[in-house]
Amino acid sequence: MTNPSASPSRSERFEAEALVHLGPLYRTALRLTGNDADAQDLVQEAVLRAFRFFDSFEPGTNCRAWLFRILMNTFVNEYRKRVRGPHQVDLDETTMSTLESRADQAIVSLPATPEEVVFAGMLDGDLKEGLWALPAEFRAAVLLCDVEEFSYKEIAEMTQVPVGTVMSRIHRGRRALREFLLRRAKPVRALSAGA
Amino acid sequence: MDCREIQEQITAFVDRELPPEESARLSEHLHACSSCRAAEERERDVKRLVRSRCADLTLPHGFAERIRASLPGDDAARPVPAARPEPRTGRSSRIAGGGAPRAYSGWLAAAAIGFLAIAGTLVWSRSGVEPVLAEALVDEHARFAKGLDLGIRESDPKSAAAWLSEAAGSSVPVPDLRPKGARMVGAQMCRLLTQGHGAVVYDVEGHPVTLFIPPSGMIEPSADGTSSEGWRSVRVKGRNAVAWKDARGGICWAVSDLPHARMREIVTVAAADR
Known part of the structure; x- marks a missing residue:
């Protein structure tokens, strides 16, 4: 067990390293989804996913790029499929x-x-x-x-x-x-x- | 240099993505070729425009706070987290199923039959997001139990699997639990925190039971990387929830007011049937 007083907790690290990028994540999500409600959902989903897999993030590497990778992944794999359904005409x-x-x-x-x-x-x-x-x-x-x-x-x-x-x-x-x-x-x- | 050939290179040049020697060569060409220079300017104009007009960093009011509140705390093991998920609204908590399914296909049948070969390992990730997920699942279950929000009313597992798979964009296997006296009531695609699950509602001797099944497309192989054994059972908001990993590696949940052991027995039947 780690001593919380000795090193920042997972939440504290996530706050300091990841949540500072909410602005860029949201503005990109807004333009990907085209509306505020979906953008909020997309970011929330991506951030929760990031939190879940935060242990796999290598400290010292580019957290912003890592978050955007999750955002894009969430957008492509989940958001688009669910929001627009499987019959959306994709770019071909x-x-x-x-x-x-x-x-x-x-x-x-x-x-x-x-x-x-x-x-x-x-x-x-x-x-x-x-x-x-x-x-x-x-x-x-x-x-x-x-x-x-x-x-x-x-x-x-x-x-x-x-x-x-x-x-x-x-x-x-x-x-x-x-x-x-x-x-x-x-x-x-x-x-x-x-x- | 052929002017037509270097159009995309101009893009990389403007973005400072060309290796130095290529960049120098292109620069030389641009110096001599007014047509390509104009193309470069056009490219820069659009880039500048997008950058200047899309750089706003304003967040919607209260959004950051909602995000923080939706994150689980550091204690992964606690059954009921202090941090509650974002208040669930009709807008954000759920989307309608993506249209009626058209045809039932054989591979879906195979997927449905293959459901619930219990892996016997892992269910709980270290991150502790699951307790929050469990709470959200219980909320969803409560709505379904009242007969609210079901996307389809359907008693045939195959039809439900086809409908959910279509809505999810990838296979959602639905077990046939009739051998255990579980009658299917209906199904819905629901969006729950980080995950979109197919939800299937059964009636077991008057008790509603909701199964939450991740579509194959969203299962991340070995992403969880934990190694605890077997089932995970929690009691959240007065309901019982069990989680397990299915044959595909996806974490499934069942929620009801039945005892944990009874729920495990019901959902295990599909594995025994294989």
Whole structure:
């Protein structure tokens, strides 16, 4: 038996090492599930799972990455199956190539204007919609990379796909997102051009 | 360098994921190629946009407190934890079954027949999350016992297994307990803390008994890593619960107001039948 006064208890360690990452976990869960209630459920489920397997976490390694791995695992293996049922149309090769070709067209057809300016006027709701329009795998890869700043290798481990697939998802995800946002922004751009 | 070929490399370049020498080569190309440079800028613009607009860290009011309250304490062995699970609401505690099953397949039959070959080892993990789970299970059982919230009313184990498996997205074996006088009443998929279980409600001489069965897809082989022997029995909120590990390695639970020994006897029958 360990003496609780001599070393921090399991709960104390979990609080210090894991619960400090609730914010990032929640914001990612929110964009994966698309709503607050499901995001809370997903995070709670992942955190309880993490607590349960906290002994398998190696102290000194990246706890945040470990938690996100559990979050992604919970999302893919349990949440999606249960919330949307087994008949959800998942991302397949056709969807991927369609997305890619649409993104390719967008890049060819849309003029290379200072998009930062266009994007600056973008509403959060537009971005939210754009992200939501992406297949979950693409959305997750983009968020884990751009917002959470995980490396491709870490994302590959979390989502259990090769690094090359991670890169491809990020690449295609960003292009599809850009296409969506530029379409959404077109009227604004026309308006500002006319002004 | 072929401009078309390096599109994905631009992504890795922007994310600083290229090895130094490749990065240098690409950088050189970008310097000379305005079209690829524009592609790089587009990529950076989207990345910046996502980063700046999605970086909010605000948690919903009371969420962190609810998470903390739902964690079990350090004493894994106590039967009734002081920390109670998050208050259960209709929204978060349960989801409806994922639609009606369409067809019954042979492999499900095999899974159902193979149910409950008692492993005889392990049931209780070191982490102590199970006492909390037991409490939640008892709450679920109490609702089912009142006839509330059942996804289907069904007396045939095979149909129930097919329905649950469809809803869970992976096989949920349902034992036929009729030889022990347990009549199936119905089933539901329920979401319980860390786990989603198929719940099957039986009637044993007027006593409702709920079996909680994890779908195969959520069983993590050897993840628990404990080695205690046989059954685990607890009494929680005035109900009896027993847990055991089935042939697949999944931890199953039964809850009722019947004595522990009687419950063990009822659910063991399926193993004997194999």
